[in-house]
Every structure is written in C-alpha cells, then in structure tokens.
Amino acid sequence: MAHKKAGGSTRNGRDSNPKYLGVKRYGGQVVNAGEIIVRQRGTRFHPGRHVGIGRDHTLYALVPGKVVFGFKGAMRKQCVSIEPMQLDTEAAA
DSSP: OOOOOOOOOOSOOOOOOOOOOEESSOTTOEEOTTOEEEEOSSOSSEEOTTEEEOTTSOEEESSSEEEEEEEETTTTEEEEEEEEOOOOHHHHO
C-alpha cells in the first residue's frame, strides 16, 4: 500500500525572471554608439546630449564617446550625456 497522501493545491509556485536593471556603463567609461548605459523603470536618469531613450526608458549612446553623469534643468534632474570622442586626423594620416 505504498502511495502518497493527497497533496492539495499550493498558492506558491510562481516566480518572475529578474529584469537586470541598473547602470551598465559608469561615468568616464568609453562607449560605442548603440551601447546601453542605463536600464530603468521610469526616468530616474534623463537623457542628455547624444543619449537616446527607448520605449522602456532604457538610455543608450547615440555616438561613440565618454559617459558623463550630471544634472540639468531648473529641477536639477539627474541626466546622462556623452562627450563625443575627438578624432585624431593627424594619427590617421
């Protein structure tokens, strides 16, 4: 007579996948165009110069350069900008 007792139903058993939010590239780091800088819910960080914002509020670089965190506007909102890289024309020649 080896059998299990009735288990009944459980109210647990559900779990969502992690969303991997946060800052991906920090101030001073060099990024290429299209690289994700911040993944966020809402606009905790706002886009500055040369930074785009995605439909899910992801901030990404529009040009290659150095990441700069700062503040902008009268409300002093945190923003992320990109300082474009200076191309050395003498080095290329």
